[in-house]
Amino acid sequence: MDMRILILGGDGYLGWPTALYLSKNGHDVGVVDNFLRRHYDDEMGVSSLTPIAHLKHRIDVWDAATGLTITPYIGDLVDANFLEETIRDFEPEAIVHFAEQRSAPYSMIDREHAVHTQTNNVVGTLNLLYLIAEIDPSIHLVKLGTMGEYGTPNIDIEEGYIEITHKGRTDVLPFPKQPGSFYHLSKVHDSHNIHFACRTWGLRATDLNQGVVYGQETNETILHPDLMTRFDYDAVFGTVLNRFCVQASIGHPLTVYGTGNQTRGMLDIRDTLQCVELALLNPANEGEMRVYNQFTESFSLNKLASLVKAASHEDIEISHIDDPRVEAEEHYYRAAHTKLLDLGLKPHLLSQSLIESLIETAIEFRDRIDHKAILPTVSWRHTKSKLVTAGKNN
């Protein structure tokens, strides 16, 4: 059952722990990265709360700790020649694709960042589809999408497709998409391109429409301090629960955007790893683009804030600030997420102890917290947002 798996974006928040997890489970793992995520930190003038070792160093540490080898390939998916050489060299049976600009606020900074996000993500994935078709169409592509592709329709969200009966006829069609940022749009574009490549060239793909991930430690990253993954808390790249925990650790009010009734699917970082491996071990059929909704529970922002407040053991204020996004603050939200459970996913549901451990991590690294990075700087309503953090913190 062990596979040769190439992980694109293997230096990132999720790509790195996924590489360790699959390596530990006996797979032969290669990672591809161009360090664009580290570059975004430099551009924004922010850093992961946790210090992140360089890729080659942490690969060495992993080898020393476990005797397992991870093969690095340094380059950019937009460079088709590099990607072709990498795939021909590693000869993967499956490719896990995390290698995209993944921040909604980043994509909404201004025109240049929107164009960068869409061209980087769409062209990288197009190159990948062509190269899989040309080199080995049997390679299973496991692609990270997002639950944000669906938006917040007033009907139940299904897993990728929906049966529609209309004027007496019935078909199963792609679920209609109403994404909420140029980043989320880039994932919708990818999904359409991948679906077409599967239909036209017989490729096999799994699109994992992932919810908002929280957490920072996995069974593998805790083996050595230099194996830690990112913990982003800033307003541009931080996800909401991580950000609330950092706020709690410094006595900062928990800043809820708008009414706080916005509800989203979420999951523990350890469940991301499980889900990716389950998809790999049960590949899509030839010509099929499967879609799995990859989350375990839904929470409103208000619910998350109250959970963090309860776990913090301090008298933390919850503060509602103007929503920098254009989004429905009151909406119906019910999304199917049974397919990964059917494959055997055992969820880590959100517990008070997990939140406590995140707050402890934040306290451990509190001297690395940049207070100016916490509040939103990117407004959906403006086409040119001023970034207060960039270039002003050092």
Added chain:
Amino acid sequence: MDMRILILGGDGYLGWPTALYLSKNGHDVGVVDNFLRRHYDDEMGVSSLTPIAHLKHRIDVWDAATGLTITPYIGDLVDANFLEETIRDFEPEAIVHFAEQRSAPYSMIDREHAVHTQTNNVVGTLNLLYLIAEIDPSIHLVKLGTMGEYGTPNIDIEEGYIEITHKGRTDVLPFPKQPGSFYHLSKVHDSHNIHFACRTWGLRATDLNQGVVYGQETNETILHPDLMTRFDYDAVFGTVLNRFCVQASIGHPLTVYGTGNQTRGMLDIRDTLQCVELALLNPANEGEMRVYNQFTESFSLNKLASLVKAASHEDIEISHIDDPRVEAEEHYYRAAHTKLLDLGLKPHLLSQSLIESLIETAIEFRDRIDHKAILPTVSWRHTKSKLVTAGKNN
């Protein structure tokens, strides 16, 4: 009622006659073009059947014939600085956007052409959305989409949106898209981006999902030979009825792809002009992306071939060749197209005399016909098609 209208892609097959039509009807017209369409001819080694005068010359001819001025702007939408200067200089009330790579086979030649098509189309439109939002959000964007965005679902196609009742709840959502080439995909990407910009920034847009256009003469282009628009018959840029008429004019069998039961919405070039003006005169509301299905009749390939055979007055053979595309050859097809009729569209339905006039045009210019350009060279099933015409005809 006269408006200041900027036409992007105003040197092309439809952009040029649209510019003349709107100019004749009293509007103040500017045209933007980077001559990429002429460049594609050079790249493919083919030409329009009809000789096409240079843009500045035909603008002068139009002025001499009518006393009307059309203002040219030469540059590329992907160059945001150029586009910004153009919009600020012309101060349009509406922008008609034809300026995209519009050939499905061209987008399917190979990876480079797929990437070019998607980046050129998506980035040009993204730049346009940002600049409208920044310069004047009241500008009405009339964007050319395509009926090919929908693919061939097994239910009736509606105009952009569909009311879905699912598990006891109801919403009106974007119609699910299953486009059939990287070109058609680029239009789907545009539609999603435009919809988001309308929701987020309050822009007003009309997406004209156009069928396959046929015909070559309009009331304006016939005023002088140098005002003629393109007549593309080659397998990469030619549309099907034009191609059949050229084949009939030289006694070439009419080459039907596959079984020939593929059915598509079609319209006369003169109806394109009417539809665009109707959309302009009845603009979308603030925050609204309207979608109109812009075609007047549906035909199967077999029906078109039999109509051309009947009009040709010669004993023309109809020949079925392997379908170079991956598409359903037998499918349900019924698409709504009432909204433009409701605005006042008076269709020119396909007549024998129109087909005869196309064949006459083909006979008039038969010494310009490149026989090697007629048969398909681009296969959907291959990721690297060899173009037999390119570089071998001169």
